[in-house]
Amino acid sequence: MRRNTPITLLAVGHACVDIYQGAVAALIPFFVAERDYGYAVASGIVLAASLLSSVAQPLFGALTDRRAMPWLLPVSTLLGGVGIALSGLSGSYGLTLVFVAISGIGVAAYHPESARVARLASRGSHSAMSWFSLGGNIGFALAPIMVSIAVGHGSLHWTPVLVLPALVGAALCVPVLRMLDGQRAGTSKTSPVEGADDVASFVKLSLAVVFRSIVFTGLSTFISLYAQQRMQGSTTAGSVALFLLFLGGAVGSVLGGSLADRYDRVRVSGWSYLISIVAVAGVVFVPGPAMFLFVALTSAGLYVPFSLQVTLGQDYLRSRIGTASGVTLGLAVSIGGLVSPLLGRLADSTSLQTALAPLIAMPTLSWLLFRTLPEPAAVEPQSAAPVRQDA
Known part of the structure; x- marks a missing residue:
């Protein structure tokens, strides 16, 4: 298997999983239209997807620190897809919350282990990790399109069609699992972890990611409805705004990895948050079609540091890679959904x-926190994230 093949497969699998994170926001206008939900009630659906995911991701991360569980990749992918597929079938608000929560648990189980595996496959390359993150961004960007195709010309009863990406993603995990089995067979012992954990910096980093999550989740929940209001009720405008918010992240992730190979990760992340302050203000206050430009700029600015924050967390908390991934890639990201009902x-x-x-203040706080962070020394992923052998 070629060196880049595992990262490519992981990136595509990441896209298949993150479709279901983006699908929750993309389904909100349809729940509002078909079930006459108010803003607060509709945002409760986002809360359901985020709440269990927020709690579960660091728990799954801690489990993967104790024992490698690559089988979680296909299982969690299927769970994420099945939950969203069932979410539109019942008119019961309670059942809808349950199914969306099930999808959130699947997403939670996927990310810590996939981040650990991707770090091993990337061999410490920031660019390779950015491609892994790019897969997730593409999944986010495809979500409103897939939801529109599946549900837009019918009703929420067509949500079972949305299970298809999960089937593809689970199938793509098979060759990656075979690669990992080959690595285990050729490894007789694990390498010791070098260097001490920098818990204080990890906590600051996690807070910065939380603030990023609040602004991104808040916008992804309401940007479609907001664009419709600003463009005289055009549903197309809402879909375009959500698509740009997700697609801009693809550009930002690749750009972030490229810049981090030339400059340090802390500096690049700080620059991106500084740009995001202006971009979010433009989304909220600039009138007319120019809003779409600021939506794209906001997305790029918020996603430049995305993969960089994951590897920073792994380097700050190098003895607990799974936990670090569960927090920076999971808990701190999904926790933004807890604020959505308040915005609603x-x-x-x-x-x-x-x-x-108020979302304008969030990248400001992230920027201030990054000004206090050091750039950690790079660690070889074989040492930073050893795979424990089965007894």
Whole structure:
């Protein structure tokens, strides 16, 4: 198997899984239209996807620190797809929350182990890790298109069609698992972890990622409805805005990996958050079609540091790679969904613009935190993330 093949397969599999993170936001306008949900009730669906995922991801990360569990990749991919596939079948709000939560657990189980495997396959390359992250961004970007195709010309009862990416993603995991089995067979012992954990820097990094999550999740939940309002009720405008918010992340992830190979990760991330402050303000306040430009710039700015934060977390907490991945790639990302109901309530009582305005402060806080972070020394992934052998 060629050296880049595992990363390519992992990136495509990542796309298949993150379709289901993006699908939750993409389904919100359809739940509002077909079931007459208010902003706060609709954002509760995002909360359901985020709540269990937020709790479960670091737990799965801690488990993968104790024992490698590559079988989680196909199993969690299928779980994420089945939950979303069932979410539109029942008119019951409670069952909808349950099915979306099941999908969130699948997504939670996938990310820590996939990040550990991707770091091993990337051999410490920031560019390779950015391609892995790119897969997730593409999945986000494809979500509104797939939801529109499956549900847009029918009803929510067509959501079972959305299980198809999960079937593809699970199948693509098979050759990666075979590669890992080959590596285990050729390894007699694990290497010791070098260097001490920098817990203080890891906590600061996690807070920065939380603030990033709040602004991104808030926008992804409401940007479609906000664009419709700004463009005289055009549903196409809403789909375009959501697509740009997700697609811009593809550009940002690859750009972040490339810049990090020339400059250090902390500096590149700080620059991107500084740009994001202006971009988010443009989304909220700039009138007319120019809003779409700021949506794309916001997405790119928020995604430049995405894969860099994952490897920074792994280097700050190098003795617990799974836990670090579960927090930076999982908990701190999905926790933004916990704020969505608060934004929904504020929008119900005032306006969407008023509710989105506080999001401008979030990249500001991330930028301030990154100004206090050191650039850790690079660690070889074989040492930083040893795969424990089965007894």
